[in-house]
Structure formats: C-alpha cells, structure tokens
Amino acid sequence: MSEKLSRASNHLTFLRTLERWKPAEIVFWVALVAVQFVFPTSLVFASQILITGLFALSLDMLLGYAGIVTLGHAAFFGIGAYTAGLLAAHGWQDPLLGLVVAGAAAGIAGYLSSFLLSRGGDLTRLMITLGIGLLLFEVANSAASITGGVDGLQGVAVGKLLGLFAFDLYGKTAYAYVLVVSFLLFAFVRSMMHSPYGLALRSMRENQVRALAVGIPINAVLTNIYTLAAVIAGIAGALLTQTTQFVGIDVLSFQRSADLLVMLIIGGTATLYGGFVGAAAFMMVQDRLSNLNPQYWQFFLGVLLIVMTLYLRGGLLGGLGRLAALCKRRRDKERS
C-alpha cells in the first residue's frame, strides 16, 4: 500500500517538475526582454522573428503534440493578417480589437476545416491542408477589390496601442507589443500542454487506437487543437499586419507554410521552444547569408538544412541537449 502511494507521489512530482518554469526558460524570456534595450536598431527584425516563432508554436501544437501534418497552416496566418488589415483599413484601428477579431476569424475557419481533417490519415491531411491553402490564396488574388490582390492591401493605419503608444520607425512599441502577446499565448499553450489535455494529445499522436481505447475522444480533441492552433496562427498574422501596417498576398502563400515547417523541424518539434529557436536560427542565417551574397545564398541555406536534418536529430534543441549530455559525461568522468 505504502509502496503504491509513494509511486503515485513519484509520478506526481515528475509531472510537477515538468510543469514548473525552469531557470533556462526564465533566462530565455528575460533575454528576449533584454533585446529591447540592448539592440535598439534590430527591433523590427526581432519582432518579425518573434511573430514567426509564435506562428511556429501554433504549428508545433499540431505537428509536434497532436501529430497532425499540415502544409497549409499559412491559411490561418493569412486570415488573421487580412482580418486585422481590413479592420484597420476601414476605421477600426485599435490594435487589441484587431487581434481579438483576427484570432476569432481564424478560429472559426480552423473549426470548420477541422471536420475535413478528422477523415483520413496523414496523406489525406497533407492534401486537404494544401488544398485549403491554395484555395484561399486564389480567393485573395481574385477578390482584388477587397484584398488589393497581388499589390497588397493599402491604407492599413493602426492606431496607438492602448491609446498611448504609437508604432514608431525603430519598432520599439512593436517589439514590446509582440513580446507581451507572444509570452501570454506561450504561457497559455505551455500550461495546456502540461495538463492532462496535453497528455491526451501526445497519446493520440503515439497511438490512435490505444488512445481511443483509453477513452480519449479523438475527433473532439482534434477539433479542439486545430481550432486553437488556428486562433494562435491568426493572432500571429494580425501581429505581422499591425507591426508592418501592410498586408501582402504572400501571407497566404505555400512558401510560408513550407518555410514554417522547415523552421519548426530545425528548432525541434514538441519542445514548445523549438518554434522560436528554429524561427530565430532560420531567419538570422537567411539574413546573414543573403547579406554575404544576395544572389546565391539559398544554395548555402539548402546545404545547411540537409546537414542539420541528417545530423541534428531533434533539431537545434535536441542537438544542444546532446552536447550538454556529452559535456556532463566528461565532467563526471574527470570527477571519478
């Protein structure tokens, strides 16, 4: 009896440790706050990295935790971006209102399309998400009178944040705004993934039949997570619109979905931070390389991607983790 109890409490402590914020996580967020003051001239770039990271987080919820493959996640990013842009262009310029409405619009789209996803396996899902993405791109292209078509949406003027802070050339307001929104959403997703719901997601990813047998309502969970991921992607899209005050049709492009997948895999899936790290690594490498050679940088990026996917299992975070393990083993050996 007592043994049983102690085992239960062991499991409890294990789950509790997972849930607790680790020092490295705190360092991560503090470092992001520090960016605001240390790199005042890189804030626009930094906020675009964060936005992409948030977008990648929403994909991580699907791909990493729920095991749903998608090639059309940009659809929700684009819906959010256009919703926020159209609101701002037609007089509703409060950024927070835009964020909420954009998230809701993307969520509704996610909810509706999730029913298509609950049929069929991985390949079907790939095709369906790809199809939805292409469809939306063409709709935005054809409805040029509303969306501006390929020229992009004009006249997006975003009002002051909370009526106090205007968006400036250096991107100070933009960065702080994006950071706060990203952190809040991240904290929400984090607690969700550490809840029983998150465990249910993971068991669904590992073995659908068993998950069903244990009593996890697979279709309902799938609808939930897909809708939520869409909401977060939509909010990320809205953030991009509000900080750049422009919507280009490329927010809906297939390239965006594909790049996102690459970033997440570089960073490491099902780690929560993988999206942010991957986005930062991908975008900074892209930025550096394209500055070195604006014409042929994609070649080097390609080589880097191949090498990383071949030799860095678990992405950057996984690789760094193994490096740490190696150092620790060395240290232990020296000690003994």
Added chain:
Amino acid sequence: MKTARHKRFGLAMAACALSLGLVCGQAGAAESDTIKVGIITEMSGPFADFGRHIVNGAKAYMQQHGDTVAGKKVVLVIKDTTGPAPDVAKRLAQELIVKDKVDFLAGFGLTPNALAVAPIATEAKMPTIIMNAATSIITSKSPYFARVSLTLPQVTEPMAVWAYKNGYRQVYTLVADYGPGHDAEAAFKKVFTKMGGQVVGEARVPLKNPEFGPYIQRIKDSKPQAMFVFVTPGEMPIALIKSYRERGLAKAGIKLLSTGDVMEDGDQDALGDNALGMISTHQYSAAHKSPENAAFLAAYAKIDPLRPNFMSVGGYDGMAAIYNVIKQLNGKIDGDKAMAVLKGMKINSPRGPIQIDAATRDIVQNVYVREVKKVGGHYYNVEFETFKALRDPGK
C-alpha cells in the same frame, strides 16, 4: 530527469545564440566620406532576374562614371527581398535607414515591395528611387518616391492608338491574371474603344504554369484582326509565342500586339524566328540608336555578359538621378532638398530623353513602337515610330 536538464542547457544555449546573432547584426557606423545607396530588390527566387538586371544596370552606371561624386565615395548596399515579400522589404528598408544609415533607397522590381516601403520613406524623409515597379499608384503613396522606370498604362495606351491608326478594329486581349495584367487590359480597352475599336474578347491566364493552348484556340476561333497581350517577362512570353505559332494564328492573319514586357530584350534570342515581325510598345530597346545607348551597352557588357533590358536601364537611370542629386547638393544629402532636385530632373537616358515630372514625381518619356527584326545574327526590337514625352495616363 536527465533529458529535462539537457533541454534546459539547450535552451540557455539557444538564448545565447540568439543574442549573439543580433550582436553580429550590428553594422558599423556610417562614415562621413561615403554616400550609401540601399538597393532593395529581388535577388533570389522566381524574380531573381529582375534584381540581377536592376543591380547590374546600377553597377554599369558606376563603372562608366566612377564611384566618386562631389568628393564622396558612392557605395551600394544590396538587400534581397526574396520575391514579392512586402514585410521583408519593409524591414530591410527600416534596417537600411536605422542601421546602415543609407542616404538613398532604390531598387524595387515588384509593386508590393515598393508600396510597403512608402510609409517608412515618408517617416524617415528618405529619397527613394523606383527603378522598375510599374503600377501607376506607387508614386502617390509617398512624397519621397520618384520613379525612373515606366507605368504600365504609359506603355499600353500607345499600343491601342497605334493599332487603331493602322486599321485594326477587332482585338482580343489576353493578360496575366494579376494586378498589372488587369491594369493593362483596362488601359488598352479604354483607349481602343474610345477611338472606335472593339474588344471582341478578354482572356486572363493564371500566373503559374499556364497552358496557353486553349486560350489561343479560342482566340483563333473568334477571328479577331489582332490580339493584345500582356504577360510577365521570363517564361510566359516564350510559352505563349510558341503556342501562337503552333496553332497557326499568324497564318490565320491574327497579328500579335503587346507591351515591351512580352518582347523583353533578354528573351529575344530564345524566341528566335518565332517572334519575327511582332509589334510592341515600350520605352527601351537594346537596339535604340544613340551615343548614350552605345555607352550604356559598352559599360554593361563589362558587368554582365547577357544583354541588358529595360530593367537594367531603370537601374542605370536611377543611379544617374542619384549622382545628379549628390552633385547638386555637393554631397550633403537632405531628404527634402534631394526631392526638390529630383522634381523636374532631366536625364539623357540610353532610352532617349526622360524627365521626372515635377508634380507627380513620375516618369515622362518617349514610348516607341517596335518590330522584331533580325540584326546581325541576333533578334532585336527595332523602333520605327515614337510617341513623344508621354506622362502616366493613370494620374
């Protein structure tokens, strides 16, 4: 437990790497004896050709005139937008201004990229030269924009006028299905129907991987006297003209009329005999006869072995405008003063005389009617009629 710890370490490392990356991103402060020109354009992806031509045109100008003006060294800082990516273009513009401390912005092959930069140019009072993007509205979006390339209606309307004057009454239009294509279709139709012509049919083809056969067949069946075409330069014109030959439209007496984008210089030799005799209207042909063009071609050949096109001339004339401003202001660049110099500026371009309109900051130039001919083993658009000093009819 172990994995949790590794993850922790990994995270810390990642945070450090992120900060490090940004540190490296800090560029050195601007030196006072240089003038920096930030060029934002499409250097990779499907539109890489745009960027290559624009940048090489700019370099050709510097090759010909030296890189020192009014005692200052002119430096190009080239940034890649990767294609139509307005958010990237906007960020690059912001970084060029804030970090690299450039004195001019220039480039812009595609309209969305130019439009996204407008608010930044206005806020930073940054003189910005549009070297290619051709949608009419661009220059109205910022008082610090000036254009040295073209607008689509500007080169489309002369085609309609020429067609009517030369006896064409029934024309079928075929355009690429995107903003500029719709503009070209509207501009042609407006002028042509006003003069008394008739547009007997309109077709829009998708931008990506179009199959022209069915469209061409439909045009053939409706038996117009001519078809007017606008598609993006690159692969589309080649596929289109092949299809035009294969389905025998030339034999059926249906003339192909287009804007110069379709008969772009770089494609001419690839099109070969297929394009012979085709009529187009545009502002530049590599076969233009003038000492300025000869000098341009010679300078360009030292930079790039391929034949320059109208985008290269856009880059070349853009640099000419920038050099003029530096000279006039004696090396002290101020946004408002630079714009004052740019307004009404006249340049002897390789394409002929051009002027930046004082009121709209848009280009005023000759538009030529050309026919594809074989000259000395190569294929060229040979100019035979001129519409003098046209403004953008879209304004």
